Amino acid sequence: MSNSGSVRAVAIRPDQPHTVHPVSLQLYTPGPGQVEIDVVRVGVCGTDREIIAGEIGFPPLGLDELVIGHEVVGRVTAVGSSVNDIAVGDLVTVTVRRPDDCAACRSGEPDMCTEHRYVERGIAGAHGFMAERVIEDEEWVIKVPDRLEPIAVLTEPLTVVEKAVRQARLIQRRLNTWEPKTAVVLGAGPIGLLGTMLLRSQGIDVYTAARTPAPNPAATLVEACGATYVSTRDTPLLDVAAGLPRIDIVLECSGASRLMLDGMDILGNNGVMVLLSLTPEHDLAEAPVGRINRSM
Ligand SMILES: [Zn+2]
Structure with a gap:
């Protein structure tokens, strides 16, 4: 050289x-x-x-x-x-x-x-x-x-969600039949938004939940790809989920430990949740583990 x-x-x-x-x-x-x-x-x-x-x-x-x-x-x-x-x-x-x-x-x-x-x-x-x-x-x-x-500079973050959804589908091969229809994406940062777009491109109904109330730029992008933006400040996630069909996929992209636990709580029968964010190392939280376990 x-x-x-x-x-x-x-x-x-x-x-x-x-x-x-x-x-x-x-x-x-x-x-x-x-x-x-x-x-x-x-x-x-x-x-x-x-x-x-x-x-x-x-x-x-x-x-x-x-x-x-x-x-x-x-x-x-x-x-x-x-x-x-x-x-x-x-x-x-x-x-x-x-x-x-x-x-x-x-x-x-x-x-x-x-x-x-x-x-x-x-x-x-x-x-x-x-x-x-x-x-x-x-x-x-x-x-x-x-x-x-x-947009090619987004290839690297896109690979994160591509891997997540691919792994979810690989894991779900354990089932004789699994056709995901409804997904919840937690977080509307770049990873949450790319996850929303990827799942929409696969024909899945997507509900993307983040704290900030709409209107905001992330909510605009979510709605533009045919997904639904939900502010958890307006409506707690568990209340949002109660009004949805069975949730087949949860993509956790928020970095919030509380939402990570709530994601487990709202996941439907035979669903799969992918943990994509890094939550703060020393977070502690109470969780309804009995209910989560019984509903899986
Ligand atoms: Zn290695």
Whole structure:
């Protein structure tokens, strides 16, 4: 690899909160099997907020700083030798996690990693994509149709809900028949909204519950895709659920421990609930566990 100059990037010091600052990185010409990408857009999500607050994240081995950014869309500007499926000019996104050597990772399912020794670009042990240009192995680069450029930066968060619904359907193969008709999505942040859209695209009636009363931008998006927005400040979730048909799927995307428990309470017979949010570690709550258990 040879030096092809420097690029500007945005970094933090994981050992100190709120240290977002510009840095200059050396960039190398892509080596064999590598791709150089001109970054078009980088998303910022709750994970970035936690990294910036110093709650999670660590720099590459031997460094003090971590370049953030793990949601990306960019345009390929150069390819190394023996790159076969990616060409200069392609619009691409890049996956985040690089597997460790656990059985799940070795089997090609790093999302199911059991040892958590993996590396994640922009989060854990590898620089992210909030830079003018990045280099990546072709293996982790995914082509995106040009017409999706304005929204392709949402590919990474979309994979979260795609995985959730896929896993729900895989689990439900335990049943001879399962045709989900009604879903409740808890939370209307980016993950809740993408989950709402995904379930709607599968023809499922979706009720998306969040605290903030409508009208608000999230409620507008929920209604625009044919789902129903419910404010839990106006109507408690249990009261909302009492007026619905049997709830086949609950996607918990709120980060609120109370809603996580209520989600178990409202789930219908033979339903499946997917826990997608990170709730505060030290939350305590009382729950009607007897009723929850009896109704499952
Ligand atoms: Zn692993």
